Amino acid sequence: MSLVKNLALQVLTLLKHLWALVCDLSGFSRGLLAIIRFEIKRVTTPGRAFWWVFVAIFPIVIACLLRYVVEPQVRENIQNAVIHQQMMIEQNQNQQIIVPATSGDQSGMGQLPPGAQLQPGQAQPMAAPPPIGSNRDQLYTVALYLLGPSIACMLGALLIAAPAIASELEQHSWIYLATRPNGVFFLVAGKYIVAVMWAFSATLIGVTGGAMICGQEYNSALSIPGPQKLQLSLSQLNSSVGVDDEFALTMSVTNQSQSAINDVQLRVRHTYEFKLTDLAEKKRDNRGSRLVESIATLGPGETKSVDIRILAEKATGNQVGRITAMMDYPETPSPVSVVESIQIFKESPPTFFWRVVILIATAFFAAIAYSALYLVIGALFPARAMVFCVAYTIGAEGILSMLPAVVNRLTVQYRLRSFLFHHLQDGSGVSEGVGDALLVTGGADQPLWILIHAAICLGVSLLIVLSREFTTAAESDV
Structure with a gap:
């Protein structure tokens, strides 16, 4: 008391x-x-x-150490890892690779589905590099x-x-x-x-x-350069997207080399929140992507643009989903993919x-x-x-x-x-x-x-x- x-x-x-x-x-x-x-x-x-x-x-x-020492090293390590994987595929192109049936379905991650086989000289598809901009x-x-x-x-x-x-x-x-x-x-x-x-x-x-x-650099992604100097860009025409809204994306590819490049394939992959209006009937490949357009020949300095109509069906908070564009070079011994991705929002991303x-x-x-x-x-x-x-x-x-x-x-x-x-x-x-x-x-x-x-x-x-x-x-x- x-x-x-x-x-x-x-x-x-x-x-x-x-x-x-x-x-x-x-x-x-x-x-x-x-x-x-x-x-x-x-x-x-x-x-x-x-x-x-x-x-x-x-x-x-x-912050200086992270920006000018750590970040360049991380970018270099990611690029070296992907390039090393491509070199290993080329060195082992005479071997037949069988994916075990117990490996699980990894088709959405750029790997072969279970039980699939790679014939001699065929390259295993590469996984998309991480979109490091938002991360x-x-x-x-x-x-x-x-x-x-x-x-x-x-x-x-x-x-x-x-x-x-x-x-x-x-x-x-x-x-x-x-x-x-x-x-x-x-x-x-x-x-x-x-x-x-x-x-x-x-x-x-x-x-x-x-x-x-x-x-x-919010929506930037890490692009892995291929043997040809092609530049791929992906831009959103709408500033913001709501659920049940149909919007458009533009894929652009530019040949920056001095010679023509043949058989360039433009592909797109998306998260589950989206539905591709124009490409709904096209089948997915083993990377989960759909073919948008196949360019027979792209001349020096030439730019090719393709519009894609997409329907946003779901959203989590302000995030609607992510669209990933891929560009392949099938003419090389090991096909190289240049990847760009963009995040879609219901409202503008934070400045x-x-x-x-x-x-x-x-x-x-x-x-x-x-x-x-x-x-x-x-x-x-x-x-x-x-x-x-x-x-x-x-x-x-x-x-x-x-x-x-x-x-x-x-x-x-x-x-x-x-x-x-x-x-x-x-x-x-x-x-x-x-x-x-x-x-x-x-x-x-x-x-x-x-x-x-x-x-x-x-x-x-x-x-x-x-x-x-x-x-x-x-x-x-x-």
């Missing part, structure tokens, strides 16, 4: 302080602004400024989220908010602040606002710079600007949540604030948030991931597969949950500093 009574008294004391502040708004503004100005001067010293620059450039440096943008979006709101913003809040109480105790200024009218309240509120500003400003620079470096805005908004909510969280941990354990904050970050935000259980909803990371997924998934900025991997459900109410979380943490921090008797003596002197 005594514990409940003391807690009730502390809540009444806090409400009394808040009412006094409301009645004296001029004094409230003067006191709070004084703390904010002083803390801004403190965090702009050379030492703190160095850490601000470090937090800001960290996402930019990692690339999704990976960069998740990477920038991890680098910005999850790491940079968390680190910024840790450096400023966690030692907020401990720094005043070490400098022996706590007694002076505690004896001033509403001094402790101004201290907690002012340090919290400065921590949010410090963490968010650094993350803003990092996320914006990283996004500018990564860029966007580069929208992606950056959502990432910045996520960083803002991360700064609000983590600054309040680290502030309450610093008030509970002022002597070991950084240690407990790091332990909580690793245990709760790092491990607990990724557990497939309801308990992960208590973490800030879950709310931030859900906010990001909700605002990008509708525009296919993040696919459902990525959302499942991040263990999120989405929802427009995530900002409200984050604000409630921050308000609770700030309220607990004020209750602690108003009720607890802190000591400025070293632990060894006690």
Whole structure:
């Protein structure tokens, strides 16, 4: 009973302080602004400024490494793998290949159906290279989220908010602040606002710079060059497509070589959401594609375009489906396929600007949540604030948030991931597969949950500093 009574008294004391502040708004503004100005001067010293620059450039440096080191290597590895497979087929063209009947139906992946045979000299059809445009943008979006709101913003809040109480105790200024009218309240509120500003400003620079470096190439696909210099393009004539709408795509092929190319076959493959109006009667080949047109001869510099009418029958969210165009060279010993693909949407896909805005908004909510969280941990354990904050970050935000259980909803990371997924998934900025991997459900109410979380943490921090008797003596002197 005594514990409940003391807690009730502390809540009444806090409400009394808040009412006094409301009645004296001029004094409230003067006191709070004084703390904010002083803390801004403190965090702009050379030492703190160095850490601000470090937090800001960290996402930019990692984004540069991903964009200019990792991505070219991944593209090269994919191309080398496909070209190596083609060379192996050519070297073994005198062998007969029998696909086991137990291998399962892989006809939709560019492989032969079970039980089929390859005669000597016949090449196994190649699987379509992955459409890395959308996958690339999704990976960069998740990477920038991890680098910005999850790491940079968390680190910024840790450096400023966690030692907020401990720094005043070490400098022996706590007694002076505690004896001033509403001094402790101004201290907690002012340090919290400065921590949010410090963490968010650094993350803003990092996320914006990283996004500018990564860029966007949403509907691009990886084209594997063949022995002939042919260029294949696939364009959507309609800006958006709804269910039960019929739309058109244009396939264009250009001969960029100095000689004519014979027997060029244009094929198209689509996901289950579509129905090819013009090609419904044509049979699929072992890659699941249908022949659109066979070009007997394509002269030097000549371009051939074909329109395809397609009916959209289904949709998942904003995604309607994917159309893949293929162009074959049957005259070569090993037929080479150049592949292009395009994603079809009910609405326009997310723009580069929208992606950056959502990432910045996520960083803002991360700064609000983590600054309040680290502030309450610093008030509970002022002597070991950084240690407990790091332990909580690793245990709760790092491990607990990724557990497939309801308990992960208590973490800030879950709310931030859900906010990001909700605002990008509708525009296919993040696919459902990525959302499942991040263990999120989405929802427009995530900002409200984050604000409630921050308000609770700030309220607990004020209750602690108003009720607890802190000591400025070293632990060894006690």
